Amino acid sequence: MKIVVAGAGYAGTLAANRLAKKVPEAEITVVNPRPDFVERVRLHQHVAGTGKVATPLAEMLRAGVAVRLAAVEKIGDGSVTLDTGESADFDHLVLAVGSTVTALPGTVPVGTWEGAEYARTALADLPPGATVTVIGTGATGIETAAEVADGRPDLRVRLVGNRLAATFSDGARRRVRAGLERLKVSVLEDSVTEVLRGEKGADSVRLRSDANGELRSDLTLWAVLGSIPDLAERSGLEVDDRGRAVVDRYLRSVSDPRIFVVGDCAAVPGSRAACQTAGPQGAHAADTLARLIRGREPEPYSMGYFGTGLTLGRRDGVIQLSRRDDSARRHYLAGRPAVVLKEGATRGAKYGSRTATITWLSGPK
Structure with a gap:
């Protein structure tokens, strides 16, 4: 066999x-x-x-x-x-x-090992005051922007995309935004159409919104999966x-x-x-x-399903609780308890893969 x-x-x-x-x-x-x-x-x-x-x-x-x-x-x-x-x-x-991941030309995809490795090296080489733009306002983009801002407070970090944490309840979305603001991540809820190569290897992100126009970025990370x-x-x-x-x-x-x-x-x-x-x-x-x-x-x-979790740096996070059909409940967890729960779930996923030991909820009736 x-x-x-x-x-x-x-x-x-x-x-x-x-x-x-x-x-x-x-x-x-x-x-x-x-x-x-x-x-x-x-x-x-x-x-x-x-x-x-x-x-x-x-x-x-x-x-x-x-x-x-x-x-x-x-x-x-x-x-x-x-x-x-x-x-x-x-x-x-x-x-x-x-x-x-299919990234726009001129961006670095963070959803693959190769892209994340390249981004890690490029990020480490950025001088203080440089601008990092993260494209994608789902969990991957939010976590990437927050992690970069938390680890490199000397950088300007910008998060660009459609509706922030779109699958979360209104209360959870407001809490995510507050966590990003605490880390000084600027959020532009718009849609990227193209990335133009700028001077000295920097990227210029063009948005659909005329109000935002073109934004200069020293490193542009693609976080849409x-x-x-x-x-x-x-x-x-x-x-x-x-x-x-x-x-x-x-x-x-x-x-x-x-x-x-x-x-x-x-x-x-x-x-x-x-x-x-x-x-x-x-x-x-x-x-x-x-x-x-x-x-x-x-x-x-x-x-x-039981919920969706994301971290906002190393000390903050939000867990959106859900019904079994994955629709969001009104309730959510935030702060240190959310970080602990998300870390436990992440470690549990790896443990389950390694040991083949896993349990899960049955689907909605």
Whole structure:
């Protein structure tokens, strides 16, 4: 029995480890372009130099799980073609390649390891008084702007995008704004249309709003996530309008039941890109595959949310509590309790991936 897991993020790593526990006779191979497990939700800390985000896969995967350093170029009939020119056969495949970032030219994407590493070096080289612009007013952009401002109070930090923390309640949004103001982050709720290269390598950010015009920036960071790799589509699997692989209620591709799809690249109704989503999907896929191998009936996937957390530097944060369908409640947590809860959830996500031990809420009725 050969099982290939494509991708070693939260979902892929957890799925591989859980399968190694439940199907010990299987030959499990993880295919990943990097030798490390990267805590993507901590990349803003890597940019600011305030946290470690990479752990060798050798320390994350159970003994007996093989690793091939490569990217999957195409999924065929019982095999995957790698960018090294080699191939790997499978009886079952777990597709967990996540999402990627398509940044505007002239900006540095902070949602990838390579982009965050470049941004960290560029940020460290900036002199006092320089201006950093972060594009994207979702959680990634807010956390990046706050982390930079907290770690480098000698810089001018600007956050640009659409509605700030758009999925939060009005009260939580006001609290996020207050936290950013405390860190002296200026917020421009507008939309970036293009980035123009300026003098001496600086960037000039052009906004749609005539009132804002062009803004000079010494370093412009792109913090908008959500692009999906086209691997599923170019492999002939059915995808939705965002490029995510369409799955049945057991998380199997509707095009090929040998393929389970989990994480950001899976078109699961009601789901959003988050480690809170990836872990349960990786675990459920592993459990379902183990049940099928043992000749047992699969159970449908069900998962409910509890909230969305973000940090505002090292000492402040906001946790927006939600209903199981991910809609925001009126209540939220803020300040030090939010920081402690967010850190606990982040550590728990990594622990779950490494140990294959995880629990989650069932979905809304």
